[in-house]
Structures are given as structure tokens and as C-alpha cells.
Amino acid sequence: REAINVFLINIATRYLRKNNNEHNSMLIHVSRFKSVQGLVFKQVKKYIDSLKEKISYGQDKKIRDDIKKEFNQIWINDTQKNFNTNKFPQSTKIKFDNVWNKVVETITSESKALEIVQINSQSDDVLDYEKHKNGWNVIVIGGAAISRGITLEGLSVSYFTRVAKLPTSDTLIQMGRWFGYRKGYEDLWRVYVP
Numbered sequence: 001r002e003a004i005n006v007f008l009i010n011i012a013t014r015y016l017r018k019n020n021n022e023h024n025s026m027l028i029h030v031s032r033f034k035s036v037q038g039l040v041f042k043q044v045k046k047y048i049d050s051l052k053e054k055i056s057y058g059q060d061k062k063i064r065d066d067i068k069k070e071f072n073q074i075w076i077n078d079t080q081k082n083f084n085t086n087k088f089p090q091s092t093k094i095k096f097d098n099v100w101n102k103v104v105e106t107i108t109s110e111s112k113a114l115e116i117v118q119i120n121s122q123s124d125d126v127l128d129y130e131k132h133k134n135g136w137n138v139i140v141i142g143g144a145a146i147s148r149g150i151t152l153e154g155l156s157v158s159y160f161t162r163v164a165k166l167p168t169s170d171t172l173i174q175m176g177r178w179f180g181y182r183k184g185y186e187d188l189w190r191v192y193v194p
Contacts, residue, residue: 001047004026006190007156008107012098024135025153026139028044028140031143033143037120041141080094115136127140129153143162156189
């Protein structure tokens with residue numbers, strides 16, 4: 001949940017820094033087994049749908065306020081305090097209410113502002129950034145198919161719990177898609193590993 005929430009805050013922050021949409025990706029790589037990937041896909045979808053329902057249609061203001069408070073805690077305790085204001089001075093002008101409004105827009109938009117895709121041999125999903133000229137917010141779930149040779153545009157959050165058969169450092173580094181230069185958002189990317 002926290003990793004997904006951070007990803008949603010990153011989408012909003014990157015938009016507010018430049019006032020335009022860019023590609024934003026999150027990687028979830030927990031197993032090489034497609035059945036496990038399918039379960040994780042369902043869990044992520046259920047969580048996003050639950051957020052959308054509680055924020056959009058929820059009759060209980062306390063629940064909406066609690067969700068907003070949860071996001072605000074991440075904003076205060078992680079995102080905002082780790083801003084590199086020398087490199088990104090415009091970040092000091094970003095207010096949480098603007099971030100929250102963009103998060104809500106991303107979650108509740110009917111125009112697929114956020115998509116979840118599963119990349120493996122059993123899925124018909126495709127990573128097609130070219131198809132999304134105005135930026136694409138995507139959570140990518142997979143295993144072997146995403147462990148090597150695929151570039152996730154605008155990758156800002158990696159949730160990575162898979163171990164290699166032979167857990168040597170070079171294998172893990174090759175599978176770890178969190179390395180590389182994140183131009184324009186170096187202070188936002190996060191890695192979740194055990």
C-alpha cells in the first residue's frame with residue numbers, strides 16, 4: 001500500500017513541478033511464477049479500486065479524511081523532506097492540497113489515468129509508451145519478462161522481493177531495474193526490498 005501511495009504522490013509531484021504529464025511507472029516484481037503475479041495483479045487492482053470507491057463514492061467523510069491523512073503523512077515524512085531544493089527549487093512551492101487533488105484525479109479519472117499491466121507470457125498486456133503521447137501512469141507487474149532488457153519510462157517506485165536462483169550480486173543488479181539516472185526526479189524514486 002505504501003509503495004503504491006508513494007507512486008501516486010510521485011505522479012502528482014512530477015506533474016506539479018513541470019505542469020505537464022510525463023510517463024510514470026512503478027515496478028512490482030515479486031515472483032517468477034505467473035500464478036503469483038496474477039494474484040499480485042488482483043491485489044493491486046483491488047487496492048486501487050478500493051481507493052477510488054472510498055474517495056469518489058464513499059459516504060463516510062471520516063474514511064476519506066483518513067486516506068488523505070495517510071497520504072499527507074507520506075508527503076511530510078518522506079517525499080517533501082527528501083526534496084532536493086537545490087536541483088528542484090520549484091518543489092518548495094508545491095502544497096499538499098495540490099498533490100492530493102492530483103492524486104484524486106489520477107485515481108478517479110474515467111480516462112484510464114492509471115493503468116495496471118501484467119507483463120508475462122500469459123498476458124495480452126503490452127508496454128507501449130508510444131501509444132500514450134501525453135504521458136502514461138502505469139503499474140507494471142511481472143517476473144522474468146521484466147527482469148532484463150525492458151526500460152520502464154519514468155520509473156520512480158520499485159517493489160522488488162524476488163530472489164535469483166543463484167543470488168549473486170551481478171544477477172540481482174541486472175534484475176534490479178531501479179538503477180540508472182532519473183533525470184528530473186532523482187529525489188523522488190524509491191526502492192522497496194526486503
